[in-house]
Amino acid sequence: MTQDIDVLTRITMNGLGFLATLFVFVVGLCALLVVILFVIDVTQTKDAVRRNYPVLGRFRSIFSKLGEFFRQYFFAMDREEMPFNRAEREWVYKSSKGTDNTVAFGSTKDLTGIGTVIFVNCPFPTLHEDSMPAPPITIGPYCDHPYETQSIINISGMSFGAISQPAVKALSRGAKLAGCWLNTGEGGLSPYHLEGGCDIVYQIGTAKYGVRTRDGQMDTEKLQALAARPEVKMIELKMSQGAKPGKGGILPAVKVTPEIAKIRGIPVGEPSLSPNGHPEIRNVPQLLDMIVHLREVTQKPVGFKTVVGAYGWLETLCEEINGRGIHTAPDFITVDSGDGGTGAAPMPLMDNVGLPVKEALPMVADILARYGLKERIKLIASGKLVTPSEVAWAYCAGADVVVSARGFMFALGCIQALKCNKNTCPTGVTTHDRRLQRGLDPTDKAVRVKNYVERIGNDVGVIAHSCGVAHPRALKRYHCRIVQNTGKSIPFNELYPPIELPAHAKAAPTRQAIS
Ligand SMILES: Cc1cc2nc3c(=O)[nH]c(=O)nc-3n(C[C@H](O)[C@H](O)[C@H](O)COP(=O)(O)O)c2cc1C
Secondary structure, X not given: OHXXXXXXXXXXXXXXXXXXXXXXXXXXXXHHHHHHHHHHHHHOOOOHHHHHOOOOOHHHXXXXXXXXXXXXXXXXXXXXXXXXXXXXXXXXXHHHHOOOOOOOOOOOOOOOOOOOEEEOOOOOOOOXXXXXXXXXXXXXXXXXXXXXXXXXXXXXOOOEOOEOHHXXXXXXXXXXXXXXXXXXXXXXXXXXXXXXXXXXXXXXXXXOOOOEOOOOOXXXXXXXXXXXXXXXXXXXXXXXXXXXXXXXXXXXXXXXXXXXXXXXXXXXXXXXXXXXXXXXXXXXXXXXXXXXXXXXXXXXXXXXXXXXXXXXXXXXXXXXXXXXXXXXXXXXXXEEOOOOOOXXXXXXXXXXXXXXXXXXXXXXXXXXXXXXXXXXXXXXXXXXXXXXHHHHHHHHHOOOEEEEOHHHHHHOOOOOOOXXXXXXXXXXXXXXXXXXXXXXXXXXXXXXXXXXXXXXXXXXXXHHHHOOOOOHHHOOHHHXXXXXXXXXXXXXXXXXXXXXXXXXXXXOOOHHHHO
């Protein structure tokens, strides 16, 4: 018995001795590390803070990095963050998960902020039995293969490269379930876009990825073969993108995998930088020539995507169309917002170049209406239109269709980590790191994409019914008011008065009209 106690005491003493030695060793190691860091900091010349406050100065950058993550959880208010605040993100998350997204107690939104949209409810809202689904629209009435679509929100261009393989798969399958289209973005058409069997809008960027010759020219035969696919419904020529007008696509070298390089027709592991404009489209007549050419080659509706800054060229375009004949017009124009998203862009372009969609959309709608082309050229609106109110505003402003990129990224699980340009996206949406991609299950996320589309359609309908109309496409400018710098709102149709359509524009265009 006494022997047992002795053994136990010896073991305990040995253990304590070991822990004490370990403690002294760890403390010594930390002290040594501090001394080494101190010497490094005082002898280096690149960082003034670290040189003046050795070791302690290092905490500054650690805290500002951690701040990026923790602000959104602990400090930022619901309506504070950019580009999307917590209230907006949560709405998308809940909608795409199909969970209850009603809110309690009262709105956290300040209704006096300049630009706030207030919808004008009708004393006699549309009764449920009088409501209607949004009617379909036809894009490209003069094409051999016009495109008819009913969905009021569709998936905006995001290239395979900027987003991952499972993300593209989930979008493709989700778009099929939801009955909306998926725009390929400028990175070419991958098998993953086709996997779900959804409608595809093929985007041709300035580098013509996927339909280019070795020296970067348009390869008409490749385009013809691609457009012959039944899934490809329309062709979008990308003139510019809101986040980086006047700058081409940027895919960092780390994201140019062999597969992406093959699909784009470029070398592996080198940064993929597309030209900042189409060399063969330097003016309005050349733009129209290209649209006519693409439509002849593909026999499908062709339009272009642009962010609006200068706008006189749009009037020139309308004059040119009316001179050549209405059938030569682009079948649609996608108006992207100056504050649109991207995988990577220079900050000055992202921050300060190009008009926000809030200004550009009514302006372009009015230009088209003045030239009698509003019916002929469908207007697609894009840029932070991720919640029902934003989408409903776009329909009031004159959009025929709305598209979103980041709304769908949230549906895929994006947490706005702002890492799309780093290949380290923690949710697998914009990374080609297989480990990180494991978090994104295409089957599960496809359902979220579908839920998101359905919830947007439903809730924009709810706004429309509250305003007394039967469906979202019946929303007009007089259905909303915009808050001014006085804190009071004025009717949207006072800010942008309606344009009386010229007689030739009142009848919907038909193929026979040109024969
Ligand atoms: C990750 C990412 C990749 C994108 N890639 C493209 C692209 O290839 N082509 C393009 O025209 N726009 C691209 N965009 C822009 C979007 O299509 C869209 O115009 C813009 O983000 C505004 O819509 P949103 O506010 O709903 O995101 C990209 C955006 C994101 C976030």
